[in-house]
Amino acid sequence: MKYFIIAGEASGDLHGANLMKAIKQKDAQAEFQFWGGNLMQAQAKGLLMHFNQTAIMGFVEVLLKIRTILGFIAVCKKQIDAYKPDVVILIDYAGFNLRIAQFAKQKGYKVVYYIAPKVWAWNEKRAKKLEKYVDELLLIFPFEVAYFKKWKVKASYVGNPLLDEVNAFKPDATFCEANHIDSKKDIIALLPGSRKQEIKTMLPNMMKLAQAYPQYEFVICAAPSIKPDFYQTFIGANTKIIYNKTYEVLHLAKAAIVCSGTATLETALFNVPQVCAYVGSPISYFLAKQFVKIKYVSLVNINLDKELLKELIQHDYTLANLKQEFEAILPNGNKNANLMVEYKKLQAILNKQGASNNAAQIIIDLVKK
Numbered sequence: 001m002k003y004f005i006i007a008g009e010a011s012g013d014l015h016g017a018n019l020m021k022a023i024k025q026k027d028a029q030a031e032f033q034f035w036g037g038n039l040m041q042a043q044a045k046g047l048l049m050h051f052n053q054t055a056i057m058g059f060v061e062v063l064l065k066i067r068t069i070l071g072f073i074a075v076c077k078k079q080i081d082a083y084k085p086d087v088v089i090l091i092d093y094a095g096f097n098l099r100i101a102q103f104a105k106q107k108g109y110k111v112v113y114y115i116a117p118k119v120w121a122w123n124e125k126r127a128k129k130l131e132k133y134v135d136e137l138l139l140i141f142p143f144e145v146a147y148f149k150k151w152k153v154k155a156s157y158v159g160n161p162l163l164d165e166v167n168a169f170k171p172d173a174t175f176c177e178a179n180h181i182d183s184k185k186d187i188i189a190l191l192p193g194s195r196k197q198e199i200k201t202m203l204p205n206m207m208k209l210a211q212a213y214p215q216y217e218f219v220i221c222a223a224p225s226i227k228p229d230f231y232q233t234f235i236g237a238n239t240k241i242i243y244n245k246t247y248e249v250l251h252l253a254k255a256a257i258v259c260s261g262t263a264t265l266e267t268a269l270f271n272v273p274q275v276c277a278y279v280g281s282p283i284s285y286f287l288a289k290q291f292v293k294i295k296y297v298s299l300v301n302i303n304l305d306k307e308l309l310k311e312l313i314q315h316d317y318t319l320a321n322l323k324q325e326f327e328a329i330l331p332n333g334n335k336n337a338n339l340m341v342e343y344k345k346l347q348a349i350l351n352k353q354g355a356s357n358n359a360a361q362i363i364i365d366l367v368k369k
Helices: 010-026 038-043 059-064 066-083 094-106 126-133 143-148 161-168 196-212 228-232 246-252 262-269 282-291 299-304 319-329 336-349 355-368
Strands: 002-007 031-036 047-050 087-091 110-114 136-139 155-157 187-191 217-222 239-243 253-259 274-278 311-313
Touching: 002 010, 002 066, 002 094, 010 031, 010 038, 010 087, 010 161, 010 355, 031 038, 031 066, 047 066, 066 094, 087 094, 087 355, 094 110, 094 126, 110 355, 136 143, 136 355, 143 155, 161 262, 161 355, 187 196, 187 246, 187 262, 196 217, 196 228, 196 253, 196 274, 196 319, 217 228, 217 246, 228 239, 239 246, 246 253, 246 262, 253 262, 253 319, 262 274, 262 299, 262 336, 274 319, 299 336, 311 319, 319 336
Parallel strands: 002 031, 002 087, 031 047, 087 110, 110 136, 136 155, 187 217, 187 253, 217 239, 253 274, 274 311
Antiparallel strands: none
């Protein structure tokens, strides 16, 4: 069968790759065309557009590049029509993918949405589009099940793919030596995001923190799509840049400073104490305050429905606040023990194995109907 998959950013590339792997195990004749990244490309031929060309975030940033985005959408529609897939699979990336869902459904293609748009956070009217244009909505957070019951869309919780990724991880005993990391020092993981605009706003304070605590080994988990020279403009002494080894770093880390997003959940699944932070453009932040209706930005806090992680958002992301929270989450800090207890609760909430396999089976069953 023929599968057309769209993932528009790094996390979608990871989930897309795992989904493709699971589909291939169940469908030996599977063919793919896709928008994604290196991980998906490693699973099969058929990459049409890399996410490093399409990953645009923030209200203002999207508006400034609206003509570019509309151009991408037009190209994607033509590619789908030329390929004539058995199913179109959309992974997160709501602003783009909901437009494609409408097009694909109206053209008569079966449509699956894997990792639901966060309509529970803002722009709830998008759920109406899910009702009209999506055949199967595959959820990765348990709390979404109750939410989507009020909408006429077939929705299933398939488990969280990050849980499978973390459980399958096997550490490399030679990692520190191979990457010239001082194993005598405690490692602090820095995850400043996967987009240039995130890294520009997150890294400066992270670097000041590293300078203030020379007794630790600070390691930046670099985004695959960002070249080393971009990071070099920010970093100083006492800091390493590591590509494609985020789980190795988290496995060894005593603490982490994390840009809000999927990485906060990954960090929690590795039981690493963390501070969550995020800084957007001033206008994007203002607009978000008007339209976003959730209490928290971290996926850890959202799933637990409490502020477990301190969220240093926008003007709260100061060096003084960062130092205070960093010291609180260290092994002898006053927040460390509670974090470990609550992480176990989080893992119990998410506890459903085989997300990619579950999703693949639902997709194949849909196509065969």
